[in-house]
Amino acid sequence: MSRVGPVEPGEGTHVRDAPPAPRPRRGPRAPYLGRHRRAVTGALLAVAVLAGGGSLYLTRPRSEPPPAPPYPSQVTAVAYLYPQAADVNTAPRGFTFAVGVTAEFGPPVTVVAISQPYAGLSVTSSPRTPFRTKPGSPRKITLTLRVTECGKVPRNAGLPFLDVTLRNTRAMETHSFILGPSYARDLSRALQVACSNDSR
Template identity: 85%
Template sequence: MSGVGPVEPGEGTHVQDVPPAPRLRRGAAARYAEEHRRAVAGAFLVVAVLAGGGSLYVTRPRSEPPPVPPYPNQVTAVEYLYPQVTDAESTPRSFTFAVEVTTESGPPVTVVRISQPYAGLSVTSSPRTPFRTKSGSPRKITLTMRVTECGKVPRNAGLPFLDVTLRNTRAMQAHSFILGPQYAQDLSRALQVACSNDSR
């Protein structure tokens, strides 16, 4: 075959007429275009809202973190009140003092332990440790001391102190509280009475 022209069907074949694509009616085309516009506008609106919300979240003013609570030894005071009267005959080597524990500010402070530096002297508290003190609520504590060995306590306690372990939400600390000259005098007197019959 030579020449230029349309291809003709061969033997046993025939041309099929392909039906034309269905045409949208004028109203259907307008509806389709309107739905397409709405879908595009809706997608754009969602993207705009997400972008705006993200921008607001990133640029929002940040609230200040709560202040860090103070260390417990910075807000706790131990004050000597007075010696307690005890029955010297029934407890010849024991004597009792009253102190006051005050938390000046911040969260509650737990008194974990109370001790003193002399090896021949033991101390217990009422209430027993651990106990809590709240800000602005002073707490009276009774300390009972017992001489366990006269050779290991001083005859004259110069600057005696209490070792107190304190804990709050920030830290746990051991701190030595010097209770002043009146406590030193009362403690020295009590030690002399407790050990007066001891030969040392």
């Protein structure tokens, strides 16, 4: 039986050494990245943390916005207080009375204008409009209604009201306030006295 063993070099021959494998070339940035690996790694971590924090911030549960303030007419009360004696020289054919204006809660309310429905009457206020009322602090206002034309005022004011324009941070609106039977009675009496010498 013959055996074949490993081939051995013959006389005058020798095994060639394999050339060394070429070293991989580094790109132009490789030395930079190698030298600054910690700084680059730190910067990448910082970017990742910021991206994660931003994602958490954007996906956080939203808190409910604060409720809108009420409309001014919903929180303002105007009440008839009493008639006042008027100087006939300063308010001829006039009726002067006091009302209380109260903003019950919410932001301050500004009284922008006060008017009334009868074409034959004019109305002025003291203090003059516009003026502000603070929540919970009643403010006394003196109003003078002056007869400008008797033919355009009723002899008996059955359900008289005042139109009051109010403004707060929510809105501006005009609301009609009915001042009750005492105001109706006193106003009717004043109109009858003011127009008693006029014929219709």
